[in-house]
Amino acid sequence: MAIDQLAVARLSEQFSAIRSLSEKLASKLQHEDTIIQAMPDVSPPKWHLAHTTWFFERFILKEKNPSYVPFNPNFDYLFNSYYETIGSYHPRHSRGVLSRPSMEEVYAYRNYVNEGIVSLLKDYGDQLPEGVEDLIEIGLQHEQQHQELLLTDVKYNFSCNPMLPSYTEPSTTSNHTTTDHQSQVNEIKFEGGLVEIGFEGAGFSFDNERPRHKVWLNAYQISSHPVTNGEYLSFIEAGGYEQPEHWLSDGWATVKKENWKHPLYWRKAEDGWYTFTLTGEKKLNLDEPVCHVSFYEADAYARWSGKRLPTEAEWEHAMSSIPIEGNFVEEESYHPIAGESYTKSPIKKAFGDVWEWTSSPYTSYPESKPLEGALGEYNAKFMCNQMVLRGGSCVTSKLHIRPTYRNFFQADKRWQFSGIRLAGDLT
Amino acid sequence: MAIDQLAVARLSEQFSAIRSLSEKLASKLQHEDTIIQAMPDVSPPKWHLAHTTWFFERFILKEKNPSYVPFNPNFDYLFNSYYETIGSYHPRHSRGVLSRPSMEEVYAYRNYVNEGIVSLLKDYGDQLPEGVEDLIEIGLQHEQQHQELLLTDVKYNFSCNPMLPSYTEPSTTSNHTTTDHQSQVNEIKFEGGLVEIGFEGAGFSFDNERPRHKVWLNAYQISSHPVTNGEYLSFIEAGGYEQPEHWLSDGWATVKKENWKHPLYWRKAEDGWYTFTLTGEKKLNLDEPVCHVSFYEADAYARWSGKRLPTEAEWEHAMSSIPIEGNFVEEESYHPIAGESYTKSPIKKAFGDVWEWTSSPYTSYPESKPLEGALGEYNAKFMCNQMVLRGGSCVTSKLHIRPTYRNFFQADKRWQFSGIRLAGDLT
């Protein structure tokens, strides 16, 4: 398939830019930090760096370059995450035992594969084999997802160390001070009706966002702002974590089993509440969006407040024309902020800051077609027992998010940068 | 609220009929059978008999009859199933340790409460207090659900005994011989469009079936018959349980962890397949609907066969005008049958035989309102991590099922009489 030279150059440039961001993010860690896995859900940073590299090696270089020599044949076993159809793989919960390959070797691996991809682009020029452009694109989107996971996982790992290390110093260059107070919360109303959601048109999208399709929406409202720490604290202080009537049955069982009393990373001290961040533990800012809550907590908070969570269709319909601006990983704040100067839309913080739980279980769209081959496992096989989140967070790349983007996690997960936006019926 | 005398008499009669069916079902058990709980999901038969009685006592007699004297104050703790808002309760997984109250006492309890309800109806006559009629109605629907569970649980309990006891003798009076061969499977086509689902109108429905609401459906097809044992056996023989590509990720993990190789209760002997039933173990009849499969298996079978499961909206739309006829508990076959003479509809066995897994997670309908008070816990708090099943089974009462009826279980559960009907896209 011919693509123009300019497109190839742009792809090559984009490849280098996104790949080097991973290394920049990892450069703030000590070698010992790159190997820990404090719970099965997180992966060691080194594993993220190697797995994303393996993705390019396995799905592009091995498939499209007949003369390609693998860097290390063991890596197919070690760095395959979950692609059952291409072979067995190292168990997820045991990634933390892999002290070897060392970071040095992983960087050599990255360089080797980077050169392989760049050469491929150069050698073929505008005669790129069928599918290569799409595969590089998906590999880069995949790399961006793991950049977010790397930061998310480092935060969790560090939180388990009683010395509470910082990943980095607080940013001093952010345009948005964290002391900005937010403006008044409003309920924004939508008529609903027979609308369309899902991705259509140019640019990248994942298979799980397609096809665009019709959905009926009753009239609804959605809040102008995500729920803040201060608002969530009222729920805590009203006894929210002791009252089963607000909770789903599975949620209440989790509250009791895990002894939850507040969001992940919060700590109550004599002089008030603290929260752990990637720049160390700090006083809880009541104006920041609440973060690191599970779906169960989001749902209980919504019920307690007399509202509900939006469906993913409502969320997408409401946000579809809002520009992608906000507090993303490029800001280097690595934390949701109180300020809200990004957009003139009446709906604030639709993108960035915190992923917003919806009330929608993660299922396939009508007539959807997963990618063919092993990449069909990328998204589709997780469509059970997970809930959809929307909008990206402060550790998502601005270049990665879309109104139609569907993130998904189990209802009890809290280590993601996940928050709450409320919705309601209009009848 | 005044209701006419005839309605009261009818309610009283219905009350006696449904309540005594429970005792009839239990009468085939020995006392020792009534106390076992072979896994946390099942309850001892005695517990079902007592819990349904407690339901009438707690929600009607205690609430509506100021002079009511409870049979035994401990029973509020022992026989509350999961109503958090009315007090603590005996842990579900420990119901099997409750040898006391004995069956004799439980029957005395049933009589005591039955007399209480019948007196209430007689005393008030057509001046029944607000809500009593609805509460009796829900109590009877609840009793019917537990009649089905009692049989389902006895089957599981007995299957764990190496001697494989029979609950009862095979029925000889059934109109439908189990050797009938089924007619040709057809795919029935529907145009879809903006349709309505959910309950509306007269008669009983649960809060989770309401309100009736609009849903957009793309054109679709649905199979004329549920999948048979013979069809499912082809999936097994083709290696379905060894090939991860057919399975959801959670499903594949379950297959490996539980070492699943076939539906629950199947056993491969030298002379072929057997299945355990409430009338003992018998040769697998290839023409019967496959039963005791999990959602994971239903979904994997559908993907393997190039089709998919229907959504619950598709299912309800397709079945909405089919008469409620079929192989129900009243037939006393206690097993799905091969025969299909019930209905002239092109869609066969829509009701009875096996519950049919849909692809729809169990969530609330738009603008739905759970019941107020503790009974709001009846359905709504389970709307997470469960999948919807439709149509009733051979152990469901014919009087209990509706096209809009929503049953729900976790995706890995197999001890229910659950089967598969396929659907597909038309584009």
Next chain:
Amino acid sequence: MAIDQLAVARLSEQFSAIRSLSEKLASKLQHEDTIIQAMPDVSPPKWHLAHTTWFFERFILKEKNPSYVPFNPNFDYLFNSYYETIGSYHPRHSRGVLSRPSMEEVYAYRNYVNEGIVSLLKDYGDQLPEGVEDLIEIGLQHEQQHQELLLTDVKYNFSCNPMLPSYTEPSTTSNHTTTDHQSQVNEIKFEGGLVEIGFEGAGFSFDNERPRHKVWLNAYQISSHPVTNGEYLSFIEAGGYEQPEHWLSDGWATVKKENWKHPLYWRKAEDGWYTFTLTGEKKLNLDEPVCHVSFYEADAYARWSGKRLPTEAEWEHAMSSIPIEGNFVEEESYHPIAGESYTKSPIKKAFGDVWEWTSSPYTSYPESKPLEGALGEYNAKFMCNQMVLRGGSCVTSKLHIRPTYRNFFQADKRWQFSGIRLAGDLT
């Protein structure tokens, strides 16, 4: 082997007496009580009744009577407890799912096997085949062990029912009122030296009590009485359960994991301490021997009190000439008592009331020979990770205990009638 007619008659009589005691003990239960297994360590009463019967069937009737027709061939699988060398068996933790065979069938089984044994004795007369007398003897000792376990297990099962049922009414015929105060505790001194322990001579003993062998003992002292509830309460009130310094490492881990704060079956109410017994819950009698403590608690109590537990050699040496008198199952108190009028020995309550934990791990005696064949599994294969207890309890038969008798349980077990007697060094 010829044995005299009188001996055969005596054996037959003894057989009937011991076998019918099991049924007498079970007769106080309702059928529903006979099937429950509230934790893996306990067995349902019905299982005890069947297993002891199977022991006679399997090891005597099947082996020694060529024309014997088994009652039910499934019972070899169902009622083998742990004899690996004679075949597979139903998993121990699942005995509670066996509602069938019913109690009625189990009684028929008992009668059938009883008749088999009695006929065997009658038919052979004084020409009993080699080993039969010994096998009947061991079968009766085994039956007595399960009589004790039946009572011990019923107590545990009933304690898990919030209604706290009673096994029987408090005995009114006991010679020993439970209000007797005990006499002054003394420390009885022994010189030690090169002594002998272990069984030798006429009468029954288990293989684990043999051979009699030399042991060196330093001079030591042993307490005249077991530790009382009152003494143990001082340990609790002094913070014993909160202070790691008294505890073995595994013990302290268990205290924290299980949240132990007092012996099993104790409950602190507003008006003081209560304890659950086979005759219902009653006020804690401070003068009774403390019961239902684990080895960990016995050991921690001893360390806290500045003493230690005796070794099993010290215990046996001290008790070797004390008559077998005391509070046994024949007294029908089913609970340790405060009174102590049984013996003139300066050491009180050496036998009966409570099993006494020793500091000795359960290991084989020098040059010991386990029984040949499957019965070699009876005792020897448990000689790891268990501690020795001595002296019998209030639910042991007086006819079953000896100074050389070795009971054994894991260090964390508390459901046995286990207590504490202290010892100390003399240097």
Next chain:
Amino acid sequence: MAIDQLAVARLSEQFSAIRSLSEKLASKLQHEDTIIQAMPDVSPPKWHLAHTTWFFERFILKEKNPSYVPFNPNFDYLFNSYYETIGSYHPRHSRGVLSRPSMEEVYAYRNYVNEGIVSLLKDYGDQLPEGVEDLIEIGLQHEQQHQELLLTDVKYNFSCNPMLPSYTEPSTTSNHTTTDHQSQVNEIKFEGGLVEIGFEGAGFSFDNERPRHKVWLNAYQISSHPVTNGEYLSFIEAGGYEQPEHWLSDGWATVKKENWKHPLYWRKAEDGWYTFTLTGEKKLNLDEPVCHVSFYEADAYARWSGKRLPTEAEWEHAMSSIPIEGNFVEEESYHPIAGESYTKSPIKKAFGDVWEWTSSPYTSYPESKPLEGALGEYNAKFMCNQMVLRGGSCVTSKLHIRPTYRNFFQADKRWQFSGIRLAGDLT
């Protein structure tokens, strides 16, 4: 207490020598290797380096030097292993999450504390405060134990990496080639009688080796050599792992649960057996002592071979006058060897190569007195549910072992360098 100057100089020199060996052992690891903990029983190498340092800081510098400034106050929590009486500590199973302090900081910590100890010795000279000499001695013995654990744990950690990294290159300087065949196995006979075991006299010993005390031994024999891989292979090939009759009940349960079929680190390939070592995977040498077997396997092997394990008293009595020579960590083979040229005693390999399981549970000696204060927790609180091993291994320091030395582990542990020597009765 005055000690002579020479003794202080010798202590100081010994301190430096032993402390620097730890660093030499760790120097062969990459930073990423120092933080992994592949199972709860092992500790990360970095943790060993820090914990042994903390031992000197906490028990000597903080106690004996009033002006001592702790290196980092958090380290009391992070690097306390299990001393309950001096404060809470980081959970053992989570040591692998402590990426910080980094190796660099840990080395700084070691230097800081080393200087503190050396200064203390210099400053006080021959006026060392009471107990300091003993505390330094115990600290050094403790360091040596952790040197062995570091190597043992690295082996386990590396074995979990599918790439099977080597800790070091095979030694080429060893005096003892691994191809030496062993001489004929003999059974060495001992008369027994009233003997004494336990430590007495000059030099260091742990509290658990004291006091020396009398024990009666029947006449016995003990094998001249530990069991070899070849001998153990016969047990495997004879079906040892499939036959319950050889095994203790807990052992058989472990075999089935863990699916054991051979010692830890063995692997059967098409061309024969391999074993993983600290110098990589290599062909199994049939003449080497079998290693990495549990007590259960040692005991089952002994029973299968018609012999038994020695008691610890028999072992000590037999080995008491054999010189401490053999294959120790100083040889840098890091693996048991086939050669046996060390000693002229008829008993070979009594010390070094492999720890030898005894049949003795780990309990306290008569009239033993644990150390006072927190160090009383060092050994005594583990005297339950563990078995004694004797003789040291190829990763033990030659300077660390004694005939009276008691090592101890749970019966199912296999990651230690543990082997088998047989014994038997003579009657």
